Amino acid sequence: MEKIYITTAIPYLNGLPHAGHAMDYYLADVCSRYQKMLGNIVRFQAGTDEHGNKIYQKAKELNIPVKDYVDANAQKFKDFIKKLDVEYTDFVRTTDTEHEKKVQEIWLKLKDHIYLARYAGWYCTGCERYVTEKEYKENNGICPDHQKPYEKLEEENYYLRISDFKEQIREAILSKRMLILPEFREKEILKLLDESPDVSISRPKEQLTWGVPVPDDDSQVMYVWIDALANYITVLGFPEKDISDFWPAYAQFVGKDILRFHAIIWPAMLLALGLELPRTLVSHGMILSNGQKMSKSIGNVIDPIEVLDKHGTEAFRYFFLRHVDTFSDSDFTWEKFEDSYNNELANDLGNLVQRLATLCFKNNFELKDLPESELPKEYTELMDKFEFSRAFDFVWEKVQGINRKIDEDKPWSLAKEGKLTELNQVLSSEVMDLLEAAKLLSPFLPETAERIAQVFSGKIEPPKEPLFPKTK
RNA sequence: CGUGGGGUAGAGCAGCCUGGUAGCUCGUUUGGCUCAUAACCAAAAGGUCGUUGGUUCAAAUCCAACCCCCACAACCA
Numbered sequence: 001m002e003k004i005y006i007t008t009a010i011p012y013l014n015g016l017p018h019a020g021h022a023m024d025y026y027l028a029d030v031c032s033r034y035q036k037m038l039g040n041i042v043r044f045q046a047g048t049d050e051h052g053n054k055i056y057q058k059a060k061e062l063n064i065p066v067k068d069y070v071d072a073n074a075q076k077f078k079d080f081i082k083k084l085d086v087e088y089t090d091f092v093r094t095t096d097t098e099h100e101k102k103v104q105e106i107w108l109k110l111k112d113h114i115y116l117a118r119y120a121g122w123y124c125t126g127c128e129r130y131v132t133e134k135e136y137k138e139n140n141g142i143c144p145d146h147q148k149p150y151e152k153l154e155e156e157n158y159y160l161r162i163s164d165f166k167e168q169i170r171e172a173i174l175s176k177r178m179l180i181l182p183e184f185r186e187k188e189i190l191k192l193l194d195e196s197p198d199v200s201i202s203r204p205k206e207q208l209t210w211g212v213p214v215p216d217d218d219s220q221v222m223y224v225w226i227d228a229l230a231n232y233i234t235v236l237g238f239p240e241k242d243i244s245d246f247w248p249a250y251a252q253f254v255g256k257d258i259l260r261f262h263a264i265i266w267p268a269m270l271l272a273l274g275l276e277l278p279r280t281l282v283s284h285g286m287i288l289s290n291g292q293k294m295s296k297s298i299g300n301v302i303d304p305i306e307v308l309d310k311h312g313t314e315a316f317r318y319f320f321l322r323h324v325d326t327f328s329d330s331d332f333t334w335e336k337f338e339d340s341y342n343n344e345l346a347n348d349l350g351n352l353v354q355r356l357a358t359l360c361f362k363n364n365f366e367l368k369d370l371p372e373s374e375l376p377k378e379y380t381e382l383m384d385k386f387e388f389s390r391a392f393d394f395v396w397e398k399v400q401g402i403n404r405k406i407d408e409d410k411p412w413s414l415a416k417e418g419k420l421t422e423l424n425q426v427l428s429s430e431v432m433d434l435l436e437a438a439k440l441l442s443p444f445l446p447e448t449a450e451r452i453a454q455v456f457s458g459k460i461e462p463p464k465e466p467l468f469p470k471t472k
Numbered sequence: 473c474g475u476g477g478g479g480u481a482g483a484g485c486a487g488c489c490u491g492g493u494a495g496c497u498c499g500u501u502u503g504g505c506u507c508a509u510a511a512c513c514a515a516a517a518g519g520u521c522g523u524u525g526g527u528u529c530a531a532a533u534c535c536a537a538c539c540c541c542c543a544c545a546a547c548c549a
Contacts, residue, residue, distance in 0.1 A: 011549065020549035052547085188476045188544080195475095199546075224547065255549045265546095286549070293543085323484085328477080329543070331484085339498070347511060355508030362507075393497085407513045412506070466509050 002040045005246035006032050007232050009254045009262075010047040010094070013073040014054045017080035019287045019294065019302045019332065020255065026320050027284055028253045029086040030388050033443035035250070037375075043246050045235050046081060047092035048074045049228045056210035066210055070095055083305070085313045085446065092235035094212075094227055102234040103227050104215045106273065109239060110226070113161045113272045119200065122150035158202040158220060165268040166193055169277075172267065178277040180263060181386055182327040185256070185283055189263045196264050201225050229266045233275070248276040251386070259283040282386050285329035302332050314445050315341050315468070321444050322392040342470055349399050349448070350468035356402070356430060357455050357462035359411050365427045366459060370435060379440055392444055398437040406430060431456050 008024045011017070025046065032042045050070040059069035074093050081088060092099055107114075121130040122141075131150060142149050170193060172178040173186060180186050202220040203211075212227050214220040232252065236243040254262050259281065267277050286293065289300040307316050319337050322344075324330040359365070382391035409430070414423040435456055442449035448467060455463055 009549070012547085015548080018549075022549095024549075054548085184477070191475060192545090197546095257544070257549065258547090260544085261546080284549095286543080288542095291542095295548090325485085336484085336498095342509095343498070346509065351509050351511045353508095355512075357508090359507050396497095403512055406507075407505075410505085410507090415507090462508085468509080470509055470511090 003245050004032075004035045004040045004042045004250040005045070005236070005248075006035075006042060007045045007249055007252045008047075008088075009258060010049040010092070010228060010231055011077060012049045012052070012054070013070050013077075014052075014058050016073070017077055017304065019289075019304045019307075021077075021080070022084055022304050022316075022320060023284050023287060023324065024253050024255065025081055025084055025086040025088075026317060027282065027326065027386075027388060028088075028251075029084070030321060030443045031251055031253075031386070032087060033446060034383050037439075037443060043090060043236075044088045045090045045092060045232060046077075046086075046088040047090075047231050047235065048077055048094065049224070049231075050074065050093055050095040051211040051222075051227055052224060053208060053210065067095070080304070083308055083313065085317065090235045092231045094231060099231065099234045100212050102239065103212050103222065103230050105239050106230050106234075106269075107215055107222070107226060110160065110269065110272050113164050113268075114158050114201070115161065115198075116156055117159055118154060119157050120152065120154040123153040124148065124150050155204050155207070156220075157200040157204075157223075158214065158217075159198040160201050160225070160265070160268060160272075162196050162198050162264065162268050165271045166196070168271055169193060169264065169267045172277050173263070177279075178263075178267065179280045180259070181280060181282045185259060189260060192260050193264055199225060199265055225261070225265050226269065229261070229269060232266075233273075238275075239273075243275075249278040249280075251280045251282055252278045253282050253284065256283045256285060280386070283327070285325060285327060287324060288329055288331045290333055291331055307337070311337075311341060311471070314448050315345060317445055318345055322389055322396070324389065326387060326389045338471060341468065344396070346466070346468040346470045348396070348403065350466050352399060352403055352406075352434070353452055353455060353467055354462055356406065356427075356434060357460055359406075360427055360431065360456070360460040361462055363411070363415055363423060363427065365424060365431075367428060367431050367435075367456060370432065373436055373439075375440070383443075388444075391440075395437060395440045395444070398433070398440065402430060402433050402437065405433070431460075 006028050008028045011021050028044060028046075032044045035042050048070070055070065056066055059066040062069065070093070078091065094100075094103075119130075122136045123130050130153070136150055169178075170190060173180060173190060173193075180189060201223050202214050203223050205213075205219055205221050208221045208223065211221040211223070214222055230238075232249065233243060233247065236246055238247075252262060262281055270277055287302070288294070289302050292298060292300060294301045304316070315337075319332075319340055323336065323340055324332070376394075379391055379394050382388075382394060409426040411423055411426050411430075414420075414426065435453060438449040438452040441452075451463070451467060455461070
């Protein structure tokens with residue numbers, strides 16, 4: 001029995017939950033349920049990133065206290081996760097006083113690798129950010145969004161000396177001690193690592209008010225990195241507690257857009273703290289809508305709540321875990337969603353449960369005892385490599401195989417001909433196959449797996465309500 | 473010359489590393505079955521594997537050049 005720690009990226013609270021967040025949670029949830037099935041103890045973190053100017057401004061716009069704003073939004077994420085039927089064990093908010101306190105302690109521990117430097121650059125007061133020299137030139141010195149000339153500004157920032165750890169990080173990636181998935185992202189990260197400058201980790205107070213104060217320097221506030229990334233270990237109790245029972249993380253799930261921070265800045269922090277690097281960083285793709293990135297201006301945003309309310313959690317999990325590729329971008333359209341629901345969930349699986357249960361019921365068949373079976377190697381190999389959508393495909397082949405087998409066995413003919421021994425034999429093997437498939441299905445569709453197990457234990461009766469009623 | 477990924481039947485993808493008669497799912501057409509949610513099973517049709525050139529007895533697969541699409545490019549999952 002092993003102790004397994006799984007993390008998800010903490011969403012920035014300036015918006016509401018959307019389809020993309022669901023990916024993180026689902027992948028982690030499948031991983032978690034699978035690990036539990038193997039008999040391991042799982043700790044599963046989720047949380048929210050609640051500091052920074054954008055949140056501060058958003059609250060101001062809405063004319064409510066910032067704390068109230070983040071409280072309300074954090075609750076929305078908690079509700080969302082619940083609705084997804086995702087089983088996290090720990091929830092961390094970066095505005096928790098415990099977290100803030102720990103982050104300051106962590107900052108002090110990092111001190112040997114932090115230095116103060118002056119930064120000068122072109123700044124747009126509209127965007128509230130510095131632009132690169134290149135961007136400055138491209139826009140001829142005028143911000144295209146605000147039609148205002150950039151100003152030359154200078155400020156002091158603290159920096160984390162990434163260069164102290166580049167070699168170690170490179171070695172960890174190449175040796176796969178910190179495995180980056182999908183593997184083709186490795187190249188990208190190694191390149192970025194090479195070029196990565198030291199990272200700025202604070203802002204002057206006047207510029208950033210909503211954040212964790214830098215210890216020993218009243219004039220500076222922590223910028224996102226240390227504060228947000230540290231959540232993965234503060235939630236375990238670091239630095240007061242020895243976290244070596246669950247750390248290093250078995251897997252950290254992130255979107256491909258933030259992989260770079262998790263593969264460069266985060267390992268640098270960990271190394272500076274004397275902690276081990278995570279075993280695996282799993283980066284997933286983005287959800288597209290009609291082939292395009294979801295965006296409010298295009299108006300193609302898929303509201304996950306709408307999907308959940310329309311077809312329920314299991315159908316949502318089914319689509320996102322099987323038809324959204326684990327590693328690359330995938331398209332969501334209502335048409336694809338409905339098709340997969342009707343043709344696969346309802347026809348393949350739902351109907352299978354119905355027909356087999358009816359066959360058992362009509363012939364008074366009951367399964368005596370279910371032998372413990374090992375998980376198929378093909379399945380565990382895919383699951384261990386985090387190839388979840390492919391593992392799901394494998395399970396589905398089993399489901400379809402049972403439909404085929406029923407057609408070949410023709411239990412209804414055996415019943416008519418009175419071949420009862422043979423009939424019991426084929427029903428028994430078919431039911432066992434289905435229960436086996438349900439077991440493999442349980443990390444993906446826990447509720448459905450449970451319902452199948454119930455239908456076929458003890459006296460078998462066809463469910464009064466089909467598992468997945470058709471929508472058309 | 474920013475970095476990375478991709479271009480294979482109507483759609484979505486596998487195959488490419490380790491060359492040797494082009495495969496899966498969905499859709500379409502036809503047939504079968506009747507236990508089942510008009511569900512299930514079988515068969516068929518459908519592709520000059522982005523372009524051009526090279527290596528080879530043989531290339532989707534290796535090499536070169538080019539074209540096109542997408543993502544990322546320090547804070548919009």
